[in-house]
Amino acid sequence: MKISFSLNGKGIELDVDPMSLALDVIRGLSLTGTKEGCGVGVCGACTIMVNGSPVSSCICLVGTLSEKDVWTIEGLAEKMPELIDSFVENEGMQCGICTPGQIVAAAAIDSVGANTPEEIKKYMAGNLCRCTGYQTILSAVEDHVAIN
Amino acid sequence: MQSTDTEFMIPSTVAEALQGIGREDSIFLGGGTATALLYKNRLIEPSRVIWLGNIAELKGISITQSEVRIGAMTSVAEIAGHSRLAGLLPGLCAAASVIGNARVRAMATLGGALAHADPRQDIPPSLIAVNATISIKSASSSREVSLSEFYEGFLETVLEPDELITEVIIPISDNRSSAYIRYTPTSEGDYPTVGVGSSLTVASDMKTVVSAQIVLCGVGAVPMIATEAANSLVGTTGDDQALRRAASLVSEAIDPQDDERGTADYKTEMSKVFAYRSLKLSSGN
Incomplete structure (x- = not known):
């Protein structure tokens, strides 16, 4: 089809x-x-x-x-280079396997209007990081939200 | 994944969708969060799938003075984030906002969440607690069913194979408050050990309880309606003692089973604790 x-x-x-x-x-x-x-x-x-x-x-x-x-992730990386920069500057990744998903989730955060650190945390809760590098990921998303 | 000869229909009207469901092994598809998992595990092998995502008349939330109507293809995320709805139906919005994760909430639909009939789902108790009814249509008939009478067993409902949930209708009242709270000891996005939807309706003195509802998920094959426990609140002022007594009575209405989310005894104890917390939220104290 x-x-x-x-x-x-x-x-x-x-x-x-x-x-x-x-x-x-x-x-x-x-x-x-x-x-x-x-x-x-x-x-x-x-x-x-x-x-x-x-x-x-x-x-x-x-x-x-x-x-x-x-x-x-391929299209968003080109469209939103500043979002990638937020992850790089905050070292929001460790082994990297969850990173594309974390970045795409962050790109879509406007869909729920999460602004405060608590709202961001709740929204990102469904993206798991087995290296447990959550704080740097959240910092990257908070920076992204603050810029936009 | 298996390759299939499944026919995939994308109708743009309800009438067209209902025409297409003629065959025994045809299914309707909403957001697909449950169906995709059943399909990839080969638990279902439909010959025809009718995706409802392109039908505008099945989407949206309309609010009048006396009722709220929500189209069956409205996403769970839209319900969770609807600020006016949150004021009228806080229990429903609370349930919608804790389901799975942001991705599941974006894809999953209200009609799908009701028709799937997994007894651990959050939305059914929150809606039964506020006396929701659902509109059901087939090519030849239509009917309204109280959601309290919709569930028959694990993954089983009164829906006939050719019937579709089109809309959910919830009566609203200034004197009613509602809440939903759940207990997820494993992880935030998991199904709950127990979830409790409740509502309290008070008389014009805004104190005396005239009706109440307590409905639990995760502790039986269907959403469990604790009628006696709720009725014990009628005539009280919804004070702490009355709430505690009502919560202790929910153990009579449930039928929990041992599983990885707790033993039956543990679930019974947690049902009482979370019924109390739900009622406390509904009472606004």
């Missing part, structure tokens, strides 16, 4: 099984910044941004992306 949507700012039409996972389809397009972690929507490593909101691509059937505005 043909599914069309906007991916990283450009229109795309794919001939795919609409019941395949967005995660697999996106990685199949060589956009491998999106990582599979838990595979059940809990850890946040596979976060993509859909119509401005964070979405777990591992539990997202690609048919439901039809006509939507989809962004991955």
Whole structure:
């Protein structure tokens, strides 16, 4: 089935099984910044941004992306270099596996209007970091929110 | 993941969606947070999937003086972040804001959250506590069902295979307050050991309780409605002693099972503790 949507700012039409996972389809397009972690929507490593909101691509059937505005870490890194700078300056990463998901989640924070450190913490709570480097990640997101 | 011949329909009206559900193994798809997991684990293999995301008439929140209507495809995140709704239905908004994580809340829909019928879900007790009804349609009929009579068992509801939840209707009243609180000892985004939705409606003196509801999730195969416990509050002023007595009575209405979120005994004790806390929030004290 043909599914069309906007991916990283450009229109795309794919001939795919609409019941395949967005995660697999996106990685199949060589956009491998999106990582599979838990595979059940809990850890946040596979976060993509859909119509401005964070979405777990591992539990997202690609048919439901039809006509939507989809962004991955690759597109956001180009579009929002200052967000990447916030993570770099705060050293908001350790091993790196959760980092793309953390950054995409931060990019989508406007969808819930989280502003205070407590609101930011609650919003980011669904993006797990097994290195437990949470404080530097939160500092990076707080800087990003403060700038925007 | 398996490759399939599943037919994927994207209707733009409810009528079109209802036409499409004719086959036995067709399913409706909302946000997909539950369906994608069932599908990837091969627990369901539908021949036709009807995605409802493109149907404008199923989305949105409308508020009048006497009721709130929420379309079945309204996202949980929209409910959680709706400031006017938070004033009218604080219990529902509290439940919507603690589900899973920000990504699940963005994708998951109200209708899906009700139809999935996992007894640990947060939204059903918060809505049953405020006497919500749901509109259900099929190609040939429509009906309204009280949410308190919707659940039949684990993942089982009164919905027929060709029926769709289109809307949730909640009566509102100045004299009613509501709350939802839950206990998640493992992690913030997990299903709760127990969650408690409650409401208190007072007489025009704004003190005497005329009706109350206490509904619990996680402690039975369906949302458990503690009618006797709630009725014990009628005629009281909702004082601390009355709340504690009512909370202690919820143990009569529940049927918890041992699992990784606690033993049955532990869940019973936590049900009393969190029923009290929920009522305390509803009472505003």
